Amino acid sequence: MRRCRTALIQLAFPDTGDALRQRIEARLREAAAGRADLAVLPELHQGRYFCQTEDPAAFDAAEPLPGPTTRWLGELAAELQLVIVASLFERRAAGLYHNTAVVIDRDGTLAGRYRKMHIPDDPGYYEKYYFTPGDTGFRPIRCSLGSLGVLVCWDQWFPEAARLMALAGAELLVYPTAIGRDPRDAAEEQARQREAWQLVQRGHAVANALPLVAVNRTGHEPDPEGRTPGIDFWGSSFATGPQGELLIELPQDDEDLALVDIDLDRSERVRRIWPFFRDRRIDAYEGLLARWREED
């Protein structure tokens, strides 16, 4: 069995700067002490989720890749012998920014980057203002652990993204995420949304017979402009096996670090009993490239 011990590092963001970096570093050391092979951080973990408003000054936080954060995490990865999936605000050029996930290999090198392909935009998540949709396409990132199908948050709602990663040989789907409750929604709607978020990703695990890890932010973050009650990030980070079975689920409202052993060899056994990849009707899928199928 090729075991990948994975640390899900679910964080709250009451602070920024050095205090936050020290907390992240402590969590990565905790993961290494637990003999993790892989550590996954939430989406945009270098500070507050700044997309609650459209603020030109927020671009100051973007950084080049490689840059200060990848160097810092690279040193930690090499010291701790840990592969790290990080999620950063990338400044690619003046006026050109991305929401980018990176895999830092256990030797500290940058194994690859994935620029978030699906960009959301809805009240409180004004990401289309900040992030140019990615141009990396859907390719897993090869590292010493295997092929990681790294996607980011909004991607999680798109079966196409998971499928394309699987078809390109991903062995594990990994989603850094920032999603939460609107405190004004009714409790039942909040519950349905959180469950739907988990269901659709567990569905990707089943459809592709792949294990999957999603790591979310937790805790309340206020709206800096005070127009809304802010976001209660709902935590609930989780890992599933290749039949969508929950391996672990973290709490909704607290920081946590969980270690879970993922068997990267089990996908092939599951695909032998459920040979979906044998039977895809690629002769009849062209409509997937359409915006809408008024006519064929």
Next chain:
Amino acid sequence: MRRCRTALIQLAFPDTGDALRQRIEARLREAAAGRADLAVLPELHQGRYFCQTEDPAAFDAAEPLPGPTTRWLGELAAELQLVIVASLFERRAAGLYHNTAVVIDRDGTLAGRYRKMHIPDDPGYYEKYYFTPGDTGFRPIRCSLGSLGVLVCWDQWFPEAARLMALAGAELLVYPTAIGRDPRDAAEEQARQREAWQLVQRGHAVANALPLVAVNRTGHEPDPEGRTPGIDFWGSSFATGPQGELLIELPQDDEDLALVDIDLDRSERVRRIWPFFRDRRIDAYEGLLARWREED
């Protein structure tokens, strides 16, 4: 609200012929008495699930469409003012057979047919012997209730099928199904499979913001050749709303008829809060048409 009251008719198959037809008719009358708009029957409900073995004599049960079964159900549909989703063994020509679902409208006419596009083949489900893969493509069937995205069983594992139906305007996904437990599997594996089956379909509901109905067979059916312990069809027919939320779930091991009110207007409200169709990266999905993505 456009309400579609749907009858999920979960059947066991201890008998065949007239006895079975009388039971189906009684259930359709029960659905109509409960003011159902739509009744959904399990996959291949005209008799035993014959694909447990490869038997040339089994083709005798195939029938043309329209044919005796659609005429019989058409008369019932017109009398009961009920739309019926049926699943039949279609004889299209000598040596050319399909696993075909039909929608019979409330005036008794054949609103349309869907030939199962993804055909399974694994021990106990030798469907590739019997059924030519469908050539209808993935198009919803329009009837007096709206656009029904009718798919069949193995299709349920393929996000592409659900997506193509959604893109073509389906308002409700409908899956007649025949799936069960291998009695030799460990209880945990049986439970994982059943849960995966439900998860992946609830995932389609979420990804497409569509309600979904799956109606399965139940009960034990022996292997006619006695080589295996047969199949325990696991029932568990269910309906979900457009956030994947369970509206109803039937028992695993008993026949049952359940009525559930499905709100066909809720999808648009859900798609306004989660506008996935706005953001699909159709410029980057070409790999979905590949068998495997060794290289772009």
